[in-house]
Amino acid sequence: xxxxxxxxxxxxxxxxxxxxxxxxxxxxxxxxxxxxxxxxxxxxxxxxxxxxxxxxxxxxxxxxxxxxxxxxxxxxxxxxxxxxxxxxxxxxxxxxxxxxxxxxxxxxxxxxxxxxxxxxxxxxxxxxxxxxxxxxxxxxxxxxxxxxxxxxxxxxxxxxxxxxxxxxxxxxxxxxxxxxxxxxxxxxxxxxxxxxxxxxxxxxxxxxxxxxxxxxxxxxxxxxxxxxxxxxxxxxxxxxxxxxxxxxxxxxxxxxxxxxxxxxxxxxxxxxxxxxxxxxxxxxxxxxxxxxxxxxxxxxxxxxxxxxxxxxxxxxxxxx
Numbered sequence: 632x633x634x635x636x637x638x639x640x641x642x643x644x645x646x647x648x649x650x651x652x653x654x655x656x657x658x659x660x661x662x663x664x665x666x667x668x669x670x671x672x673x674x675x676x677x678x679x680x681x682x683x684x685x686x687x688x689x690x691x692x693x694x695x696x697x698x699x700x701x702x703x704x705x706x707x708x709x710x711x712x713x714x715x716x717x718x719x720x721x722x723x724x725x726x727x728x729x730x731x732x733x734x735x736x737x738x739x740x741x742x743x744x745x746x747x748x749x750x751x752x753x754x755x756x757x758x759x760x761x762x763x764x765x766x767x768x769x770x771x772x773x774x775x776x777x778x779x780x781x782x783x784x785x786x787x788x789x790x791x792x793x794x795x796x797x798x799x800x801x802x803x804x805x806x807x808x809x810x811x812x813x814x815x816x817x818x819x820x821x822x823x824x825x826x827x828x829x830x831x832x833x834x835x836x837x838x839x840x841x842x843x844x845x846x847x848x849x850x851x852x853x854x855x856x857x858x859x860x861x862x863x864x865x866x867x868x869x870x871x872x873x874x875x876x877x878x879x880x881x882x883x884x885x886x887x888x889x890x891x892x893x894x895x896x897x898x899x900x901x902x903x904x905x906x907x908x909x910x911x912x913x914x915x916x917x918x919x920x921x922x923x924x925x926x927x928x929x930x931x932x933x934x935x936x937x938x939x940x941x942x943x944x945x946x947x948x949x950x951x
Contacts, residue, residue: 661706666769673720675733681944682732682780686788690715693742707737726933729941736766763791779947783811797822809943812839814928816856827858831865842903848922856901862932863894871895
């Protein structure tokens with residue numbers, strides 16, 4: 632069910648403070664998703680009193696169009712290109728959402744290659760943001776029904792989530808239980824809607840963390856995050872916590888490695904130091920660093936995230 636591509640001249644600035652370069656690109660982009668179309672959503676309605684709105688990370692690489700051009704954006708109407716997006720949506724719903732209603736939109740995320748330079752990210756990220764902005768508006772008007780909600784985004788999705796948080800009107804923000812910005816840095820909490828979480832059960836706050844073997848394993852362009860918390864003990868100091876990886880429903884038990892790890896926050900860098908992780912590390916292609924556990928940010932802490940989302944939601948009026 633592939634739709635046609637539309638050539639555009641795309642001029643934009645970056646979403647994050649580290650990407651300020653403006654760049655013009657003659658590119659071909661897929662047709663915009665229509666959020667009235669149920670195929671453009673992954674939804675699990677559990678008849679719960681609170682929702683989780685999740686924005687997926689980068690699951691798309693550059694690919695060739697029939698014309699020979701290279702496309703840098705996901706086609707949300709292409710079955711083959713939707714498959715990895717769906718896989719992340721399903722995985723996060725299975726591992727993290729618990730009893731929350733779950734809403735995740737397909738969007739024209741930019742490709743992994745887009746993050747090889749700040750200028751490429753600057754040019755391409757705003758298209759993805761605009762899709763999710765429209766999806767979130769549609770969610771609020773047609774799905775949310777006035778319920779409390781949690782926001783969560785991972786990597787590219789986390790950058791987009793921060794922009795939604797900044798653009799949110801105050802009435803909507805008051806219904807937001809918490810925002811989980813996973814796998815990014817927040818150099819400055821310079822907006823009244825971005826408030827650092829201080830513990831396990833505060834609400835209206837933003838949670839952020841980045842896991843590494845040691846501080847030398849930070850990703851390119853790393854800057855100290857002004858918001859950082861340990862998702863195992865929910866502390867913002869260096870107090871260590873023990874994390875034991877339990878079997879996941881997504882893999883056969885005989886294919887899983889059980890580790891007992893020590894996790895603490897390095898307050899000087901804002902990085903989460905993970906010691907004792909022995910499973911084979913999957914390093915992100917093109918932009919990954921050995922010893923950086925970016926691809927494991929949800930997997931490692933899935934139980935803690937699920938329990939914490941439920942706890943924070945329970946602190947909101949009207950949620951049992």
